[in-house]
Amino acid sequence: MTEHEAAIQGDDALAEADRLGLYRVLLSRRDVRGQFLPDPIDDAVLARVLTAAHFAPSVGFMQPWSFILVRSPQVRGRIKAAFEAANTEAASMFDGDKAAVYRSLKLEGILEAPLNICVTCDRDRVGPVVLGRTHIPTMDLYSTVCAVQNLWLAARAEGLGLGWVSIISEPALKEILGLPERVVPVAYLCLGKVSHFFAQPELESRGWRKRLPLADLVSLDRWEGERDEALAAELDRAQAAAEGGGIIP
Ligand SMILES: Cc1cc2c(cc1C)N(C[C@H](O)[C@H](O)[C@H](O)COP(=O)(O)O)c1[nH]c(=O)[nH]c(=O)c1N2
Numbered sequence: 001m002t003e004h005e006a007a008i009q010g011d012d013a014l015a016e017a018d019r020l021g022l023y024r025v026l027l028s029r030r031d032v033r034g035q036f037l038p039d040p041i042d043d044a045v046l047a048r049v050l051t052a053a054h055f056a057p058s059v060g061f062m063q064p065w066s067f068i069l070v071r072s073p074q075v076r077g078r079i080k081a082a083f084e085a086a087n088t089e090a091a092s093m094f095d096g097d098k099a100a101v102y103r104s105l106k107l108e109g110i111l112e113a114p115l116n117i118c119v120t121c122d123r124d125r126v127g128p129v130v131l132g133r134t135h136i137p138t139m140d141l142y143s144t145v146c147a148v149q150n151l152w153l154a155a156r157a158e159g160l161g162l163g164w165v166s167i168i169s170e171p172a173l174k175e176i177l178g179l180p181e182r183v184v185p186v187a188y189l190c191l192g193k194v195s196h197f198f199a200q201p202e203l204e205s206r207g208w209r210k211r212l213p214l215a216d217l218v219s220l221d222r223w224e225g226e227r228d229e230a231l232a233a234e235l236d237r238a239q240a241a242a243e244g245g246g247i248i249p
Contacts, residue, residue, distance in 0.1 A: 032161030060131030
């Protein structure tokens with residue numbers, strides 16, 4: 001038997017409690033910006049969530065990510081100033097009631113969270129030719145987002161809140177963190193223990209946008225093709241259960 005053939009997993013189905021636990025994490029994950037507690041994150045916990053991120057899928061097994069742990073108050077102060085500048089610009093894009101709601105939203109926890117993490121993508125990590133990236137060159141960026149999502153879910157499982165802050169100019173972020181040209185700052189994240197997690201996305205509870213019906217987003221064989229009505233009924237049922245705080249039955 002070759003090493004490749006011997007390396008199989010023993011158990012292919014999850015135990016019921018593990019299966020439900022995974023859905024619970026997926027459905028209760030939130031973007032957190034206002035409920036951070038100052039308590040430091042234990043190194044063992046941080047190691048687990050970063051390991052979860054590092055076990056994400058990546059194009060050609062490229063693993064293009066790195067994780068910059070931003071602890072310095074000075075660096076965070078500069079990031080916060082970059083956020084403020086970008087946020088003033090962003091606020092001016094909305095009119096009337098929408099502008100008032102936008103200004104009332106808390107959209108980052110840069111200084112309150114005990115840790116910030118910038119997840120980067122080194123587009124040149126394995127040279128110019130990458131298995132799977134040749135015809136869709138953005139695949140390394142998508143791979144890095146997979147790592148971010150793993151980190152986000154692992155954080156939720158550990159009871160840590162995570163907030164993604166994208167209201168920052170990319171050149172400013174690159175300059176502050178000293179990123180070389182080839183390295184893209186994919187995600188700037190605030191991470192830490194929280195007083196509570198909200199049941200719904202804040203943008204939903206604050207009336208910014210509603211969650212779309214999943215059944216309207218699923219179609220057969222082509223863009224906006226036909227619906228499978230039996231499946232659509234199941235999708236409505238599963239979405240209603242998830243929105244009710246339950247688990248997909
Ligand atoms: C790529 C990307 C970028 C951002 C976000 C998310 C993602 C995926 N989100 C969080 C976003 O508003 C949130 O995910 C949705 O409103 C749904 O809420 P939950 O994540 O389910 O709580 C976000 N939130 C925020 O307050 N400031 C921000 O700059 C951003 N930027």
